[in-house]
Amino acid sequence: MHDAPHQRPPQLHAILADAERAAFAMSCEERTGSLLATLAASKPDARFLELGTGVGAGTAWLASGMTAGAYLTTVEADDTVQHIARQHLGHDSRIEFVHADADTWLTEQQDTQLFDFAYVDCRPGKYLRLPDLLALLNPGALYVVDDMLPQVTWPTDHQARVDGFLERLPEVPNWRATPMSWSSGLVVAARI
Numbered sequence: 205m206h207d208a209p210h211q212r213p214p215q216l217h218a219i220l221a222d223a224e225r226a227a228f229a230m231s232c233e234e235r236t237g238s239l240l241a242t243l244a245a246s247k248p249d250a251r252f253l254e255l256g257t258g259v260g261a262g263t264a265w266l267a268s269g270m271t272a273g274a275y276l277t278t279v280e281a282d283d284t285v286q287h288i289a290r291q292h293l294g295h296d297s298r299i300e301f302v303h304a305d306a307d308t309w310l311t312e313q314q315d316t317q318l319f320d321f322a323y324v325d326c327r328p329g330k331y332l333r334l335p336d337l338l339a340l341l342n343p344g345a346l347y348v349v350d351d352m353l354p355q356v357t358w359p360t361d362h363q364a365r366v367d368g369f370l371e372r373l374p375e376v377p378n379w380r381a382t383p384m385s386w387s388s389g390l391v392v393a394a395r396i
């Protein structure tokens with residue numbers, strides 16, 4: 205058995221080429237992307253959230269699994285990298301690109317529409333303000349984070365942050381989480 209993805213989003217090759225030109229090394233692994241697409245396909249016409257667009261690799265994977273009636277909001281603080289994502293995926297009317305700090309964005313979400321899926325790929329909503337993020341999720345919603353295993357892009361103080369997050373997982377109320385030592389290290393959780 206090998207676990208390389210069978211299908212890739214059509215835009216992925218060009219997105220990753222632009223990422224290399226921009227020296228952006230934080231796009232999700234292909235196996236993670238494939239899982240995102242599979243999970244997205246299991247939620248027809250659902251509302252998706254990505255915190256940390258990067259150059260749009262994860263966005264492309266999510267969009268490739270989403271049905272025509274699904275909708276994805278993706279939030280990124282760095283306009284330069286999100287510009288690359290917009291260039292490749294901006295034609296897709298199912299995707300809303302938000303240029304904002306996810307911390308500020310979380311504060312602004314009061315009684316707004318709830319989400320059925322969240323891929324959280326920056327500190328707010330993962331290492332910070334997890335309860336605020338979980339408050340935006342419908343019952344049955346999925347919550348996915350990656351990069352739980354050491355990455356070359358990590359700052360030196362980051363391991364302790366990840367360790368703390370993993371240690372706190374069993375104490376999070378109203379969710380059912382599975383840590384996965386696979387791909388870049390994932391946690392997949394369901395809101396209950």
Ligand SMILES: C[S@@+](CC[C@H](N)C(=O)[O-])C[C@H]1O[C@@H](n2cnc3c(N)ncnc32)[C@H](O)[C@@H]1O
Pocket residue numbers: 230231232254255256257258259260261262263279280281282285304305306307325326327328
């Ligand atoms: C790991 S990368 C995202 C990769 C992308 N989700 C993917 O799967 O290909 C993390 C991104 O989060 C962005 N970011 C970091 N802190 C942020 C914040 N507070 N608010 C929004 N975006 C943030 C970074 O600029 C970076 O582009």
